[in-house]
Amino acid sequence: MRIFLLAAVSAAAISGAAFAAEKPMYGAWGVDLTARDVAVKPGDDFNKYANGAWEKKTTIPADQASAGVGYDVYNRSQDQLRTLIETADASTPIGALYKSFTDEAKVEQVDDAPLKADLAKLAAVSSKAELAKALGAAHGGFGPDLFSLDIYPDAKNPELNTLYIGQSGLGLPDRDYYLTDGFKPQLAAYTAFAERALKMAGYADPAKSAADVIAFETAIAKVSWAVADRRDIDKVYNPVTMDELKAYAPEVPWADYLAAAGVTGRSQVVLGEKSAVRDIAKLFADTPLETLKAWQTVQGVLEMSPYLSKRFVDSRFDYIKVLSGQTQLRPRWKRGVQLVDGSLGELVGQAYVAKYFPPSSKAQMVDLIANLKTAMAERIQKAPWMAPATKQAALAKLSKMSVMVGYPDKWRDYSGLKLDVTDLYGNVRRSGAFEWAYTLGDLGKPVDHGKWGMTPQTVNAYNGGLENKIVFPAGILQAPYFDPAADPAVNYGAIGAVIGHEISHGFDDQGRKIDDTGKLRDWWTAEDAKRFEAQAAVLGGQYGTYEPVPGMKINPALTMGENIADLAGLQVAYDAYHAALKGKPAPVVGGMTGDQRFFLAFAQSWQDKSRDDSLKQQMASDPHSPSNFRVIGPTRNVDAWYAAFGVKPGDKFYLPPEKRSRIW
Ligand SMILES: [Zn+2]
Known part of the structure; x- marks a missing residue:
C-alpha cells in the first residue's frame, strides 16, 4: 500500500501533466x-x-440513466481512478479487491457457494427472538434490517455522537413505488426479481413466497413516512430512553437486537420516523416468521448479487434497469472501480488527489x-x-461555518481490512463489517469534525448542518x-x-x-x-x-x-x-x-x-x-x-x- 501511494505521488510530480491547464477545457473561455x-x-x-x-x-449511453456534464465529470473521474486502480499490485488492498472483482472465471466457478452459507444461517432461524438478532447483525453483516441505524451528532448536543433509529425494510427506492399507480412497472419488476431470488435460493413455491414478501413490504410502505417529512429535522428528532423505546415499540427485543448490531450500554437513542418505527415493530410481530425469512432472502440476494456469478448479476439487472431506464449493464471494469471506490474510498482518494488535484486549485x-x-x-x-x-x-x-476543500487533513486507516484476491464475496462482506465497525466506533464519542462524509473523488459537495461546515471534495x-x-x-x-x-x-x-x-x-x-x-x-x-x-x-x-x-x-x-x-x-x-x-x-x-x-x-x-x-x-x-x-x-x-x- 505504502509503495503504491509513493509511486503515485512521484509520478505526478515528475510529469505534472495531469495538472496542466493553460486553456479552458470547454470553449475559448469556459463555456461550450x-x-x-x-x-x-x-x-x-x-x-x-x-x-x-x-x-x-x-444520445444517452445504454448503460447510463442520464447524460450531461455531471455524468461527464463522473466518467472522467472514474477513468482517472481506473488508471490508479488497474495498476495497483494484487498485494495492495486496492489491487486485491479490484482483481477479485475482475476475475470472472473465479466468480463463475464459485457461483453461489458463499451466498448459500449466509442463506443457511437465515434458514436456521427458528423464532422471532432469533430473527431480531439477525436483523441487528445485518449491520455490518448479511441481509436487510427493518430499521436504519445511523450514528450522527446529537442534534441537541452536537459535539456528541448518538444513535438514530429509523424506518427501513423496503427493496424499492421509496414508499410511493408500492402505493401509487405511476410505479406499477417497477413494482412488477421487483416482484419478478423476488420470485427469481427465492427460486435461486431453493424455495419450494417462490411465486407464493414472493407475493408474501411484496405484501409485507407494502405494509411497511403504508406506515413509512413520506420523504418530504423525513427531511424535517423537527419531526425526525425524537430522543427516547431505552425504557421508553421498549414501552413504545414493545414487539422488538431492543436490547438483544442492538447488541447483535454491536451496540451496548445505551441509555438513550433518537428515533427518526417515530411512528414508523413503532408500526414496523408491530408488523414484525404480526408477520409469519417464514415471510420475514423470505423477505430477508430476497433482499440479501439483491444486495450480494453484484458480487456473484453472471446469473445473479443478470437477474438483479433485469430489476434495476426498470428503475433507471438504462438498457445495458455497465462494463465490468466500471463496476469494479465503483466497488473499490466505495470500499476503499479514502485510500483511492489519497492517490487520486496526489495525481489529479493541483494544490493551486485548493488555494x-x-x-x-x-x-x-x-x-x-x-x-x-x-x-x-x-x-x-x-x-x-x-x-x-x-x-x-467551517470550510473544507479537496480532501481531509487526516486520512483514514484501512490496515485492519483483510482482502483476498481470490475471494470477492468474502471481500465485500468483510468490507461491510469493517465499515460498520468504523461507523460504530464514533458512537457516544465526541464528534470528529475532521472526518468527511464524502470521499475526495466524489463529484458533489455538502453542508454538514450539525457541524456547521461546508465540504467541497476535489472531485x-x-x-x-x-x-x-x-x-x-x-x-x-x-x-x-x-x-x-x-x-x-x-x-x-x-x-x-x-x-x-x-x-x-x-x-x-x-x-x-x-x-x-x-x-x-x-x-x-x-x-x-x-x-x-x-x-x-x-x-x-x-x-x-x-x-x-x-x-x-x-x-x-x-x-x-x-x-x-x-x-x-x-x-x-x-x-x-x-x-x-x-x-x-x-x-x-x-x-x-x-x-x-x-x-x-x-x-x-x-x-x-x-x-x-x-x-x-x-x-x-x-x-x-x-x-x-x-x-x-x-x-x-x-x-x-x-x-x-x-x-x-
Ligand atoms: Zn443542496
Whole structure:
C-alpha cells in the first residue's frame, strides 16, 4: 500500500501533466457555445437556450440513466481512478479487491457457494427472538434490517455522537413505488426479481413466497413516512430512553437486537420516523416468521448479487434497469472501480488527489469561498424580513461555518481490512463489517469534525448542518464546474453557485432551525419565521407547477430546501462575481457581457438529459429538482437575468417583479 501511494505521488510530480491547464477545457473561455440552441428565446426556456443543441444531438449511453456534464465529470473521474486502480499490485488492498472483482472465471466457478452459507444461517432461524438478532447483525453483516441505524451528532448536543433509529425494510427506492399507480412497472419488476431470488435460493413455491414478501413490504410502505417529512429535522428528532423505546415499540427485543448490531450500554437513542418505527415493530410481530425469512432472502440476494456469478448479476439487472431506464449493464471494469471506490474510498482518494488535484486549485477555491461568504453576509444584512437580532445570529453562524476543500487533513486507516484476491464475496462482506465497525466506533464519542462524509473523488459537495461546515471534495473541482483557466464569470456562475448553494443551506427551511454551534434550536423570532415561510411559499408555488415528466409534477415540500439553496446560490454567486470586478465593468468576451456569461455558465453546469424512469425515481425520492428546473427555477427569480437576456412579459417563464421570490 505504502509503495503504491509513493509511486503515485512521484509520478505526478515528475510529469505534472495531469495538472496542466493553460486553456479552458470547454470553449475559448469556459463555456461550450455549440451546446446552445439560440433559436429558443431565453425567457421561454433558458435551459433549452443554454443546452438545447447539445440535448438534440446527445444520445444517452445504454448503460447510463442520464447524460450531461455531471455524468461527464463522473466518467472522467472514474477513468482517472481506473488508471490508479488497474495498476495497483494484487498485494495492495486496492489491487486485491479490484482483481477479485475482475476475475470472472473465479466468480463463475464459485457461483453461489458463499451466498448459500449466509442463506443457511437465515434458514436456521427458528423464532422471532432469533430473527431480531439477525436483523441487528445485518449491520455490518448479511441481509436487510427493518430499521436504519445511523450514528450522527446529537442534534441537541452536537459535539456528541448518538444513535438514530429509523424506518427501513423496503427493496424499492421509496414508499410511493408500492402505493401509487405511476410505479406499477417497477413494482412488477421487483416482484419478478423476488420470485427469481427465492427460486435461486431453493424455495419450494417462490411465486407464493414472493407475493408474501411484496405484501409485507407494502405494509411497511403504508406506515413509512413520506420523504418530504423525513427531511424535517423537527419531526425526525425524537430522543427516547431505552425504557421508553421498549414501552413504545414493545414487539422488538431492543436490547438483544442492538447488541447483535454491536451496540451496548445505551441509555438513550433518537428515533427518526417515530411512528414508523413503532408500526414496523408491530408488523414484525404480526408477520409469519417464514415471510420475514423470505423477505430477508430476497433482499440479501439483491444486495450480494453484484458480487456473484453472471446469473445473479443478470437477474438483479433485469430489476434495476426498470428503475433507471438504462438498457445495458455497465462494463465490468466500471463496476469494479465503483466497488473499490466505495470500499476503499479514502485510500483511492489519497492517490487520486496526489495525481489529479493541483494544490493551486485548493488555494483558488479557498479565496472563492471567502468571497461567497462575504456576499452571503451582505444578503443577510439586507434581508428586509429578518429582525436585527436574527441577523446577528445568522452572521455569527456564517462566520463560524467551517470550510473544507479537496480532501481531509487526516486520512483514514484501512490496515485492519483483510482482502483476498481470490475471494470477492468474502471481500465485500468483510468490507461491510469493517465499515460498520468504523461507523460504530464514533458512537457516544465526541464528534470528529475532521472526518468527511464524502470521499475526495466524489463529484458533489455538502453542508454538514450539525457541524456547521461546508465540504467541497476535489472531485467537483473540475471543469465545467471549476476551471482555473476559465473566465471568472464562468467560475462564479458554475462552482460559485454551488458554493453559494451549500452556504445557504445553513439558512434554508431546515438550516434555520440549527444554530451556529450545530444545535437544533429555534433562533428566529416567530415573525421572522412567518415572513420567511411566506417567501418560501412563493417559491414552492412556482415549483409545484413544473412537470418534468408528463403526469408527474415536482413536490414542492420535498424540494423546498434545495430550491431555496439553488436560488440563493445563484444570487450570492452573482453578487460575489460583481464584487470581484471591484466596480469595473465586466469585459465583453466573444460578444457576450459578463452577466450573460455568468448565467450561461450556471445553466451549462446543470446540462443534463435523463431517462423518464430515472427522473421519476429522482422526483419520488430525491430532494433536488430535476436539472432543467434547477436552471429555469432560480434564474426567473433573479432581476439581473431579465436584464442580461432581455426577457420580457409574454415570454413563457417571465415573472413580474412582484411575483419573484425575495428570500435573499
Ligand atoms: Zn443542496
